[in-house]
Amino acid sequence: MANQVSLVLNLCCLVLLLSNSTQADSDDNRKVYVVYMGQKPRDDVSASSLHLSMLQQVAGRDGGKYMLQRYTKSFHGFSARLSQEEAQKISGMEGVVSVFPSRKYKLATTRSWDFLGFPLTVNRSTTESDIIIGVIDSGIWPESASFSDLGYGPPPAKWKGICEANFPCNNKIIGAQYFKGDGAYDPKDLQSPRDSDGHGTHTASTAAGNIVTNANQLGLRSGTARGGVPRARIAVYKVCWKDGCSDNDIFSAFDTAIADGVDIISISLGSKTLEQLFQDSIPIGSFHAMMNGILTVQAAGNEGPRPQSVTSVAPWVLSVAAGTKNPDLITPVRLGNNMVVDGVSINPFTLDGMYPLVYAGDVPNAKAGFNGSISRFCFRNSLDKNLVKGKIILCDQISTEEVSIEEVVMSDGAVGSVMRYGGPYFELFGSYPLPVSVVNSDQATNIIRYIRSTRNATAIIMKSEDVTNSSSPYVASFSSRGPNPIDKNILKPDLTAPGVKILAAWPPVAPISEVEGDRRAVPFNMISGTSMACPHVSGIAAYIKTFNPAWSPAAIKSALMTTASVMSAQINPDAEFAYGAGYLNPMKAMRPGLVYDADEVDYVTFLCQQNYSTQPIRIITGVNISSCSNLMKQTKDLNYPTFVIPTMRSEAIDTNFTRTVTNVGSATSTYRALITQPRVSGLRIQVEPSVLQFEEYGQKLSFKVSVQATIEKLDNPIVSGGLTWDDGVHQVRSPIVVHVPW
Ligand SMILES: *[C@@H]1O[C@H](CO)[C@@H](O)[C@H](O)[C@H]1NC(C)=O
Ligand SMILES: *[C@@H]1O[C@H](CO)[C@@H](O)[C@H](O)[C@H]1NC(C)=O
């Protein structure tokens, strides 16, 4: 199998090489590349002529026609259509940090605030409306009640952004721009910041939507919808289109948002494998955001539960996993014998009584040559319409991108459908245009047993109802997992927030199910993903910033992580690699006591250790470091609020971490170190000093954590403990994770 794949790859590259050498500048061979040149140029004019002359050097006198976008506001570079050969030549030019093909990110697709212990009545700063959250996503639906500007004054004075011509910005949505460098629009794309997808409207309203009472989705989950900072302003940067979200456009969005003066960047994109930090738009863009005092909050990705699937990896980014919350929704199916099977979906329909129930395998379209072994999957045309019409049908699979079961059973006249699902992603099932409940394999087998046991089986699919799951919160199976594929010393994801069945604003033109022709329009919709978890954290990061405007991105990040609620490794055996530091706790994050701060120099040291050499680091950061070797430490010594010890089985561990904490609590305070030992026999953790005595606000004190052990055997690939600095008022907790390769 692996051989076949590589063979295919070899063939494709051979073809590329051949055609390259014969027609070096054919437009067909050109792809969009991003050329990244580090720190913001001194002036735009000379940068522009530099970009042009670089293109001309490789692509001839009229090379300028291949230019797509220029990045000059907050960092330096451009995007252009280049052949592989040209890209290579440019990457060798002076001042170029990296040249990489523009690839695509995917959209990582309320009572959640009350569940977080963050009630409507929380104290709010009068300066909340001075905070601006930049949302890089699929645009926004400005007419949603969540974005009304009733009672808002003019934008804060620091705001320098713009609103695309003819777009109805207001004093809530103070900026809206869109980016599509290749100009390749799909007929369904709206060429404006307006959101036809729904994702961007949903995430923006979760971060900073107004308080809207009586929000619900077709009668489900009635309540008040609101963002984390309902008085904050929103700036929209649309980069996601029908064909995905491209690096070159994301780059433009960061370049612009930083210069516009946003306070927090919320980016719910992920699900793309990263190989190097400085060959990708989000790590680079967020690095420059960090240098400008802006924290970037990103979705961890929806590629779980596979280890190393996390796609948000840079230490200066806050990477958010998706957790469940209470209440959850279930969609019960009651059978004619009164047995109730609790399936999953978001079902707003109320059926009026019992309907005949059939198993798809029993009703094949024999005339068309189908038998039960095919029809049980409810493939198109495989069912006998006459035997399906007016009934509830049990299918042996769920809808996927290739097959839409609800389309099949609807066109065959079914009243509703129960679908069997054998995989792990139960949290993802959402809305359908008819009553649907998704059940697991055992439940489906029980239903078939019931059908076989009676002449005329009947069932009803109930409207979804709230349930309290005593296991909640836990991390959803789809949420991407660590360890960090780029640097295993940096724990990822960082934190967990609600990301399952989140109710938030929705454009009336955006579909609520995948089914073509489902024209139900809703002002609020419930969807799931790390995309939905991310803006919860962006909102609270903004909330913290309203009270502490001078805090660095790392300080805000530390406050969120060290106050997170501890989660259970019983339900998520991959522990910190599923949930990071724990579950977002907004009220505690307001008062962290101590923070693990970090600035440019700390990250430069980190980059040196990542084997970036001195020269590109100078270009990237503009910091005049004389040499990386003077800064040599290990990436584990980055002042991160977590401790990770990667090891091999039967290896002696001897690891020392140094950390520095800054007092942001009471001026005089005494913190004592409390250690929760990971359950590894023979492991010894010591903290020195074990008492930190602060005399003033802002004071910094350092300590060392030393970990020694010989790991004979780990029952689990990951074993967790923790270090908590406690002054009796604040508990500043960091996970300590020992892990072996999977
Ligand atoms: C809200 O602010 C008031 C006055 O500053 C304070 O007394 C109260 O404890 C605060 N409440 C919370 C929940 O922080
Ligand atoms: C059902 O149809 C499939 C494909 O047409 C065939 O391979 C299979 O043998 C059939 N099964 C039965 C039990 O007739």
Ligand SMILES: *[C@@H]1O[C@H](CO)[C@@H](O)[C@H](O)[C@H]1NC(C)=O
């Ligand atoms: C089957 O349905 C008929 C009428 O629809 C009803 O009279 C009968 O009691 C049903 N039998 C069983 C076993 O439920």
Ligand SMILES: *[C@@H]1O[C@H](CO)[C@@H](O)[C@H](O)[C@H]1NC(C)=O
């Ligand atoms: C509660 O969560 C657990 C853990 O994922 C799950 O196995 C169980 O089915 C859930 N229970 C309900 C009632 O949803």
Ligand SMILES: *[C@@H]1O[C@H](CO)[C@@H](O)[C@H](O)[C@H]1NC(C)=O
């Ligand atoms: C950097 O290079 C050194 C020496 O070649 C190597 O041991 C280390 O693993 C590399 N670090 C990373 C993060 O690639």
Ligand SMILES: *[C@@H]1O[C@H](CO)[C@@H](O)[C@H](O)[C@H]1NC(C)=O
């Ligand atoms: C950078 O540092 C080196 C030596 O540390 C010095 O010679 C050089 O002038 C500095 N460059 C700038 C631009 O400050």
Ligand SMILES: *[C@@H]1O[C@H](CO)[C@@H](O)[C@H](O)[C@H]1NC(C)=O
């Ligand atoms: C770590 O610190 C301990 C205690 O201070 C010391 O004995 C040990 O040699 C140190 N290990 C390393 C790898 O520096």
